[in-house]
Amino acid sequence: MSSPKRTSSDSAFEHLAESLGVAAQYENMEGEVRDVPLETRKAMLAAMGISSKNDLPGGMTSSPPRLAVPDGVRCYLPGFLEQAPVWGIAAQVYELNSDRNWGIGDLEDIRTLCDIAAEAGADFIGLSPLHALFLSDPQRCSPYSPSNRSFLNPIFLALNKIPGFDHSLADSGRLKELRALPFVDYEAVTELKIRALRTLFEDWSGRLQEPLPYSHREFAEFKQSGGSELYGHCLFEALSFEMVSKGHGGGWHSWPEDFRHASSAAVAAFKDSHSKEVEFFLWLQWLMNVQLTDVAEHAAKAGLRLGLYFDFAVGEAPDGSSSWSTPDLVLADLRIGAPPDIFSVAGQDWGLVPLSPEALREQQMRPYRDLLKRTMRYAGALRLDHAMGIWQLFVMPEGVLPKDGGYLRYQFEEMVRVVADLSRETRTVMIGEDLGNVPDGFRPAMDKADILGYRVLYFEADADGFDPSELSQKALACLSTHDLPPLIGWWANSDINFGQRQGLYAADEATSLREDRELRKSSLLKAAGAPASKTEAAEEAISEEVVVALHRLLARSASMLAAVRLADLSGEERSSNIPGTSTEYPNWRARLQLPLEELAQFPLMNKIAAAMRAERPKT
Template identity: 30%
Template sequence: MTEHNEESPERLARPLIRLAQMVGVATSYTGLSHDFHEISDEVLVAILASLGIDASGDEAVAASLATVERGQLLRLIDPTVLHVQGRETHVTLHIGITDAPTVTLTLEDGTEYGGQLVVNPLPEVKPREVDGIFIAEAQLVLPDDIPVGYHTLHVVNGDRTQDATLISAPERIQMLDSMQDGALWGWMAQLYSIRSADSWGVGDFSDLRELLVNGKRYTDADFVLVNPLHAAEPVDPLTPSPYLPVSRRFVNFTYIRPEDVPEYNTLGAEDQAKIKAMRAKVEAFNADPQLIDRDAMWLEKKPALRIIFDAGLSEERQKEFDAYKEACGEDLEAYATWCLCYQQWGKPEPDPENWEVKLTKDSPEVTRLRGEYQLDLEFYRWLEWTAMQQLHAAQQAAKTAGMKLGIMSDMAVGVHPQGSEVWWNPERFAKGATVGAPPDMFNQQGQNWSQPPLSPLALKETGYLSYREMVRGMFDCAGAVRIDHILGLFRLWWIPDGHPASDGTYVYYDHNVMLGILAIEASRVNGIVVGEDLGVVPSYVQESLGSHGILGCAVEWFEQMDGVFTPPKHWRPYALASVNTHDLPPAAGYLEYEHVKIRERLGLLTEGADEFMQSARVEHQAMLQMLVDEGYLDPEVLADEANREDEVVEALYRGLKGSPCKLLAASLVDAVGEKRAQNQPGTNNEYPNWRIPLADGNGNAVMLEDLFQEDLLQRITKIMNA
């Protein structure tokens, strides 16, 4: 850390610093406490290497600088171009000085754009010689009437040709009519934690359907925000964290309810009896209030699903399945093949002798395996199709029941380093770095999320195809999408391998393109996007989100400045407001200092435990004082808080309801009195993250059938509907 707050001219003139900044690698940053940090040469060299850029010495830096500059000048047009519908867009072309360029545009539907594409010379820009060619600049004018979609620009200049992806996005995401002059509210839930009598020990897509329908029927909620539902492993052990998926393109097929697959009803009595016996082995887990056991569930559910798959499809259903496979294309092959390799060769490991490291999608061994186990490969394709159908059915049931949004899906920041996306398309990811967060007040040692970052250079080269398909897939089964750590669309904290989480730097992405893609996909389903913008967020990020019609997040426990809580009436309107997040204990637990106890027990504090507890007590009292001052809490409660804790929780929700935020989210764990945190950031197996079932304050499991009869839930519902 340095005492000044900007880099010196001498530092900025260094070739290494210039090279890093040229490709979007930050050479300094300002932390949460306004502390200024300059990034060390060692970290910059490592991060550049992860992008495939050699900066290992002075000569290498000079050569890389020349290569980057040369590559930019020799491109006729950038590989990805953003256009905002309703505006005229100007795009720079790098052309030869002797031939006039021609430009045509093929629209997403395959037709040719009929409007005029004008190229204007820029004589004021002096031509530059590159590889014996004099390169001049020209300006392509894209008219304001180009429709929304993903199109292709074709540029021809002499004997050079180049295509570019043109992403034409709406200016902003439109709010629903019901949000223009009011707000919508809904529930936050960890799907795996919510079990019914018919579950297989873990909440599933059928439980989600019932949660949505009953959430509307009994509480008049308009959405349910759920944990990420991205794809997982095909065999145990299953990764508990929904924020470390093997693929964000597909959904987690372990959430399938076997009995709700249409072909289950066509099975003979013997096969149905086998499946019932399998479910009977895990039925007792439904009422277990201690831990979710995904592995026990999947050991029984997977063979049950194989019985259903082996029964075959009707002619009509086979056509639907074939159409799904064709639409998904190579993406589905990537995931299904990875699942098959995992099944046959074991868990992927970062070991030189492991199949995931030794083999690629084009290896002869992989080709032979696909040929030998064609039926197993088809089974994994079928599982994904079935999962998508059940998730889609849940969303349709929500809308039929009257929910304005239905499912609000959560998008994880990244994927597992040994997952299918990284294995099938390693060129899309940086090598030798992982994603995390710098130190802050919530985790003073920083965080390493163990996820390989998407390369911003590869995204641009491919027209952001992988990101587009992932967003489209999420909106296929949701009315809203929450982007976890949306700052990652602007910049991500990259940590070089072998370095602590505190020793990294930010790498920047083209956020305008990525937000434009969100606007395209949301507009196609009349959906909403929420960006989790908590923590260290530059002001330009919130401004950009607002200009795109993307809501931010407001968390009651975080809305404070210098120890004073901001009254909810002063919160920003364009946000999803909640009392807490999945990274904090529920309201009752937070009021009992569960967050302090966990961190002290796990050694996550860099300051003394007594000091941290004292700061927590000060925060606690400041919150209660704000609630009293604003009329949300009877001051008499303060004299007997321990016995009137539910009243404090209700006051927190009265405060939430008193905000002008367009979306309000009530947590189901708060509504049943749960005290345990779902997740403790910065830990792996030290704490049972993402394995806590829904239980009340006395440690009794709360079943889905009984959920909406809970007394505190009904009181919170009344507050939210007032």
Template identity: 35%
Template sequence: MVGTAEVIGQEVDAWGVQHVWLDADDEPHRAAAATVDRLHEIIGSPPEDLEQRAPIVTRRGRSLSVGRVRVTCEDGTEHELDGRIPDDFPLGYHRLQEDSGADRRLIVSPGRCWLPDRPSWGWAVQLYGALSGASWGIGDLGDLRTLRSWTEQEGGGFLLVNPLHAVAPSAPLEPSPYLPATRRFRNPLYLRVPDVPGHRADDVDAQQVHDLNERSRIERDAVWEVKLAALRAAFERRTACHDDDFISWRAAQGQALEEFATWCALAEHHGPDWHRWPAELRRPGSAAIDAFRREHEQEVGFHAWLQWQVDVQLREATGDLTVIQDLPIGVSGGGADAWAWQDVLAQGVTVGAPPDALNSLGQDWGSPPLVPWRLQEAEYEPFIESVRRTIAGAGGLRIDHVMGLFRLWWIPEDEDATAGAYVRYPSDDLLDIVALESHRAHAVVVGEDLGTVEPGVPQALAERSILSYKVLWFEDDDPAEWPAAALGTVTTHDLPTVAGLWTGSDAIDQLAATDMAPDDVHDGRRELLSRLRRDGLTSDASPAAAVEAAYRQLARAPSMLLSLSLEDAVLEERRPNVPGSLERDNWSIPLPVRVDALGESPEVGRLVRLMAERRSHAPDDAPDDASAEPGSVRTSGTP
């Protein structure tokens, strides 16, 4: 199960549990024996013949671990191979049959992700907060279309958006984009309802919609109540289940969509956590589920139809621009994917991060992990579907906590994050699958490699043309020294905005929202300020001048992609999320400037001009070491 990264002296056992691990200061730590024993019990033992049944993930020109075999390719063509993958063999997901009768999946990867042929800049967008005058209390796919058009007009090459994945369809809605119910389907809360076929203006109270748009925070439950009623009316009016286009699209999505739509209907009846449903409904393939689906055919059809509408609007919103979508590290344990893949996910454990300098108690992210050997037994399908469906229709992928493809910090139930241990994953296979999906979709891939990154990981990512993630607040080096094969930015959704850092309001927010020690907060602020002042920024400078100084530094980076935060551009002092906060409106802060007025903002205009100046001095083509394949910035179409 051990992947590319070096695990020298770190004692990985047959279950993939890493007994010894190194922290950010290269200090060794040993997992508690009780934790190791418990993880062994949770992971269990794979079947003895797994090695003979597990997928073979390989590349053209490589030797096979088996002798003479027959391969049936995706397109139905058949080939006989004798110990080696030919240099011109089709890429993709094939079936391999041995003379013994064994049948297994053969995955042939290009080994490198697709990359655009020239550098570009773009905006990092928390879509829920990017409202316009036409929004219904939350930024939506119509607003994304506005942002895309404006970005193209100003010479930008991409947008980087928060995860758009679906949550349970009943109140209270999960606010965190990083704890979705699924990584395969998207949140209909982002639909621009007036653009949905069948909608009528008198389906909603115009004053109620206006009031939602004027609130000081995003109130998802109130927004969903209004949108849901209007969407149901449109669905019933259009008799959508008899719409030929919808029927064709639904059939093409296969069993995955039917299971998700069924889960949504069940969640409305029985609550968002499948563990608490009646026992006969806890298995997606049971007779009781089939009966429920027949009895509630309209409801299941409605939730499938919502996904069709999201798919149509997303493709219209992205157009030909690259929209880099975020792949969360996991899903809610009670959600749709956990229900569908309950035999592949570990029960009684969640993932997070060990204690470090920023958080002495560690972190628990609340998601159950995939069991490595069970993932192999499932022919990697849960991972493949999550990557493919997140990329679909957008042209880019940011993998949150990319270290999770190498190892994850497992925390046993009823324990805090300090009582966890690392479990290793088959990273070579997972990375090559990412490369194959990137190649098929012509999608650029960014790996969020912040925090403690073990030896071997940067090399493994670079070998596959997965862009590194460089953040000004974390980097000691001047941006001019950053690598070309990277996405460079000033801050992230979990870190201070420039204005909040500069005025000190972010430190006040942190102290009010968390139990962090004041000295730790102020020490952290001083460290970030030292980076901001590299070019001589004086203490009497305005927040606008501080933002410009930060992005002048960023503009020096030779990185393939440069990401500009919309919060910084409009001088927002509040960051979207304060990790570890006890009571705060995380993921609910609207931008103070409407997206249809961004072009009129002088502060925004300064950053756009900075990027234009950078572009005028940049080479026409990407550096040789950053490009795997030539290609335009965005190619439309499904993977």
């Protein structure tokens, strides 16, 4: 049967779609070229407000986006990194367990961890995203599904550092219970912290004289510098609490129609009648800024040459503060995800909304610059989660399954210029998480722009063997990520066993995954010079000797940076997050069983740190 004839209108549509970054095809991880359904592409353009060439924005060129780095566009790399590799500790902030926090890790715990890391010979502390989530709905606790990436999560405030703090602000018995829990009870922790913070706010508001940096003048300057974006987020927070108190959800999609638009008369009336409530949430953002600035400065003084290394999520929740207060900056009818692959045959819908390429173009990338800069001001290094997003994002229009999604491309040349300019301005090392479906030419572009790649040894070691000296120099190397179990659990196949029990894998799929893992274990053992034995290769406990040997292998990699998971240093087995689960597993809740106060003396920690120092000594 012959193919249908292409008409002039078909050609015009293809040209329009291509010029706006809507790709007609893409290559998947198996090297197969897949067509994007016509209806998907039409829906993608409609989400951008374009139905014909007549809608093409003024000043928009007909040239499609290009994956190219302009000459001279390079990110910041400190001299010491090019002379000798360094290492650091990666932690999930909430997992930190101490005898002073309120059942969840906080900024004072991070400050303490900086001291421990510096003493151990490390040069940075890697942190899970600190983005603002949904304070009024604490169960929404994934740090990668933020309400707003521009602002911070006050749940991590160290209350004992706030002026006026008194231990009577919380029931000591209740705090003891929360500290003893194996998982963070977000609802209880948030209730206790917000109640205490409201009392502290009232007391602070009534005192005219406060020492720096907690003075009223400093607060006023912070509010002014934050502008309408900061105010809009805090107005959302106040309104979100009000809506929850009336039986609605924390996200604006569940609110009465009158409150779904930040510019509505109902919202204006709420703003006038709840000004002090909005002020409270502004105060919380200010406190986070004060305390995080202090931690960043302390990290440098402690001897961490890179300081704090932050993780930056790829998108935001569709019903959060960002899409409510600045709706023109996002494409509300699209969702970010991933195409089908061997790990997820149905593809993935991450439930996040993408930034609008046209809004960024119209405002000459200012919103993207502001977004990154708010995090970079505290950072020695910044990891872009799913770094391919500065070139293309896999998206699905409303009601479309991931298998029928397609790629939306951005003005990469301008995006990477913003990243590089900010990196040099703030002296922040940039790391791009380049895992998954990485398009041809993307890694060379990162390399040219001095954006470090991301190399996971679990993935690099396969049946063909593994040589750490062959890893890219411009990269961060690690054993695993937050989406995989710590080394002890990975070795015992805990995630595969759990997935099979939950029905995530059929018996034959689980068997295939176990066989693949055995190959990777053998490859790692061989590369580490640790002979494989029946015990080490089977689903049994990994020996401490092998744990240390694998970290020494990590340290011997050619990559500039190497990150050791705090969970591995403390002998943890439980996963932070198991992809594909929601209620089946307590994602983003597992607290480390080892208290922070015992970490510096923990034998495994000291053996791993010694191995890292031996291979990556400070110069």
